[in-house]
Amino acid sequence: MIEFKLPWLGADMDQGELLEWMIKPGDRVRRGQVIAVVDTSKAAVEVESWQEGIVHALLAQPGDMLPVGAPMAQFLADGEVPPAVSVPVIAAPPAIVPTAGTLKPADTAGSAAIPAGALGDRKKISPAARRRAAELQIDPQTIELGSGPHGAVTIEDVERAAARARVPMAPAKKAPGSPADRAAEMRKTIAGAMSRSKREIPHYYLAQPIPLQRMTLWLSEQNALRSMDRRLLMAVPLLKAIAMTLEAFPELNGFYRDGEFKPSPQVQIGVAISLRHGGLIAPALHDIGAKSLDQLMQALGDLVQRTRAGSLRSSELSDATVTVTNLGEQGAEAVYGVISPPQVALVGLGRVSVRPWVVDGAVVALPVVTATLSADHRVSDGHRGARFLTALAEALQHPEKL
């Protein structure tokens, strides 16, 4: 019996709401097949299966709020016989989290009893504090440590938090709501991830202005040969150059987890995409190195469109190994980004603008971009970071090689 568990769909996700099943018992599931749609606070995500088999039972219902790691479905491997006592759909309920809490995925191995740890892990909030929080419309779960016995949240903590924040409480459970709700929710998750980043990651920052004269000329030549709808944006060769350069700098590409850095064999660049109602997501643009610029242009357009429509794939949300944030034409000159944990680096690109540049002892006007690197000092040092930016600058001088 294969247990399919809710995958982790991004740094700031700890639970998700099952919106829809795309499979039913008896279906054959292939690797990579979309089997369910799950709403994280950021987007409705199509969850792909990484396992194969015949669907035996669905353990969660649409509408259930599931912690990451909760069993969602059971598959039978090829040739596997269903167990004699078939597990009814409801018999082993997944750990359902009523509200954003700190419940760990519960042990659902058949026992109906509440797992011993579950209640102990529950946040301690005094009844009076709970009621006061409701009156003041603040979420007591957001108070990190209470001043009461054993860290319990007390009335006083609630009143202090209310005075400090005056932040309206997010409804405990809401239907995929209005854009305003979604924006507030997203703001909260961004706040969580970015606070964690700045709390845990010792950032260092480097900047490198890079002349783009050759790139600009090459790009206009290329685009002159293309129809309007196939023209390349400057972002495409920039992304490709970054991906290719990163292959030589494994210490900037991978995940830092549990005190240990694991470089990633592939470069999967998370592209920061801002959303219309505010907030941003950085889904992964897959296999950049292997794609031609035309393929990349198409993939980027598709990714932006699907991001803004809220229909991303689970792998796109979870497997970016590094982030690129590109301010584009409307942007500022340089951006010093906040690393998205558990990644260890972020490459920022400012606006491409015409600036004075010294060539052979004379000042000339050239299009220039300032590339920045925010990197995790636990994993790499400024020296290597600087080498990366230099190598990137060099790569961008040879557009024909991209």
Add this chain to the structure above:
Amino acid sequence: MTYREALRQGLREALLRDPRVFLMGEDVGRYGGTYAVSKGLLEEFGPDRIRDAPLSELGFVGAGIGAALGGMRPLVEVMTVNFSLLALDPIINTAALLRHMSGGQFSVPMVIRMSTGAGRQLAAQHSHSFEGWYAHIPGIKIVTPATVEDARGMLWAAIQDPDPVLLFEHAQLYNLEGEVPEDSAVDIRSARIRRSGKDLSLITYGGCLWKTIEAAEQLAAEGISAEVIDLRVLRPLDTDTVLASVRRTRRAVVIDEGWRSGSLAAEVMARIMEQAFYELDAPVARVCSQEVPIPYARHLEEAALPQTAGIVAVAREVLGR
């Protein structure tokens, strides 16, 4: 005036005001009472009204019930609460139940006084606190005077009650000094706030009252304002006073010399939980005796009983300090 003297004045007052009142018990007459409460009363009121009883709690408590049914107002003294176990049958099966079982035709207007509690190195058979047990029984009232004023006034209020009243005198209180106000008015219905405070409610009765007040004073020195409630009457419990206090302070510690399991403290906590759960800002806590027979050795006896330091520590914990 001492607590002992106040009790004696209460007895005299009752004997003087109501000719139906008489005192009966072991050594209450010639010996003047084990705790010298009735000293001198035999000389003043004579052997008909101050009666030494044989060493049979079952016998003289039963005789007291008979006298009450016959129209008298007996005051029965049982030397200690441990010995009252010999008289559980007349107290519960007869005195407490008779009004109910006779359809209201009979009542038992008697008062049984007994000493309770530990702290005087009298060992396990003389040191227990069973008033919480008695408070379990419908049909009797349980009063626990903890101040000189209550020692002086509760007896007369108890004598006027038409039903049996058990009055528990904590053995460590007899030498307590205190004043009785001129306008003293003592009832056997209500709890009293002995010290006002706003941060937590310390709820207690009897011998633990003074340890609790001392704890409140120590807490005040730390900037913690503790309210001290003296329950005074364990049955019927004045839940309103307790709840009003807890609703103000939102935290409560119950201090009870009884053993923790099934204690009166447990009942008080349960009522707070039933009626003020949403007002609470911390779990209700309690300080009770260790669940051992009260030891003879002084240091062990002290360790077994609620003490001021323990009350202070639990109060701090409830406040998260």
